[in-house]
Amino acid sequence: MDFILMLKAAFLGIVEGLTEFLPISSTGHLILAQAGFDGLFPATATQPSHEFWSGFEVAIQFGAIIAVMWEFRSRIGGVLTGMAKREAISWRFAVNVVIATIPAVVLALAFGDVIKEYLFNPVAVAIALIVGGFIIIAAERRQAAIAPTVTDMDDLSYIDALKVGLAQTLAVVFPGTSRSGATIIGGMFFGLSRQTATNFSFFLAIPILFGAFVKGLYDMRELLNAQAWVLFAIGFVFSLVSAFICVRWLLKFVSNNNFIGFAWYRIIFGVLILVLAQWLG
Template sequence: MDIVLLVKAAIMGVVEGLTEFLPISSTGHLILAGSLLGFDDAKAKVFDIAIQTGAIFAVILVYWQKIRATLVALPTERQAQRFALNVLIGFVPAVVLGLLFGKAIKAHLFTPVVVATTFIVGGFIILWAERRAPVATRIESVDDMGPLDALKVGLVQCLAMVPGTSRSGATIIGGMLLGLSRKAATDFSFFLAIPTLIGAGVYSLYKERALLSLADAPMFLTGLVFSFISAWLCVRWLLRYISTHSFVVFAYYRIVFGVVVLATAWLGWVQWAE
């Protein structure tokens, strides 16, 4: 058993869990962390997508009461059926655009410089969104959303196909700009993540199955466990945080982090892998 490899897998799992649901881009952080750790070959890229499933299990645990109530009521209650339909509608754009453009995006945009640039751009967008005149809140709860609201948020989620953008950042900030309350936008972002990230993980494992063997199981299991634990702690914290805070601190973090990556690359202090 390669202990060094398992330590790298654990670190990557923690990075995934802590960043997946914050508006700071888990994919971007995984690309940068993988570059620093020398954990960035073809198998590592499959690993990065697969361990998102661990983070999603944390969301399922936190929202289990809502998920369970929806599943139980799905055959008979219209509200449950509408909520499930909205999640499905929001999920579809990511599937369609992912199948059409995912391969090209991974081939050309999954680099530290692109990530750093989108970190900075995304940070300024969050600052703009938080400081502009507040949009009138039309939707206080995810149960108040209509199909068109779900489709719009689903389309916004597709911006996160560009690494460094942040799936949660795009859906939460986008949802708020579309008239969702901060709580409704955050909740729907989490619910939308369940089919999106599980689907991406399963599809990636199936497509790249020739790269994998049973010997890789300890590495993947380690990443999943650490991703689950760190994501569970992070989601619980974030839900408390948004009740009294804006996302401005994350915007400044993105800008500073992006500038540091670009500066270290330009000065030659860090040889970021392309």
């Protein structure tokens, strides 16, 4: 096994784990990270195809899923137990997750390939990063001026869930928007507190990322071999560990901080990408 390939798998796993749940776009960072890595370490004869790495980026999200499920294992267990006991509050929460998931799934299945072909590039990512940064600033200003009306996930209505789900579709259409950013900031615009929107975003990640993981493996089934499984294993482990650290940190962060810092990070990073694209282009 080529050491450079293993290094690339580990590197992309770390990038996925650290960025999946922050409002800075994991997809955008993975696109840029892969472009940068390939620039430093040109492809060799043993390098898997571009199609493999595209699928790899989706498949390693499984590590991030496991990290979230472990962190929220008590809540997940409580919901499942409540559903078995026919508790209305548990069923409402589960239905809310389904309602919020459907719009993004439908859009991805209908237009995912077209979007990936035309918008998965550094310039499109940079524009989405910049625009998203200003939207985060607007959301934070709104929440500072208007007190949130929903401060607990159990208080979410079906309409609230649908609104957050529609906001999540922006991440499908515009890579670089950030799935977590779209759900968290969308939720804040729709009256959810910052902490409630963040927690709900974690739960929405489970079906979305698991579905993407299964589809990614299916799409690249003809490319799977011993080398592929080793690279997946490396990416999975590094994604799992880095995502677990990130989830723990973010839960503490949102209890006492806002997302303005992430907004300026997105804007500065996006501008830098545009400058580099123009300079190198």
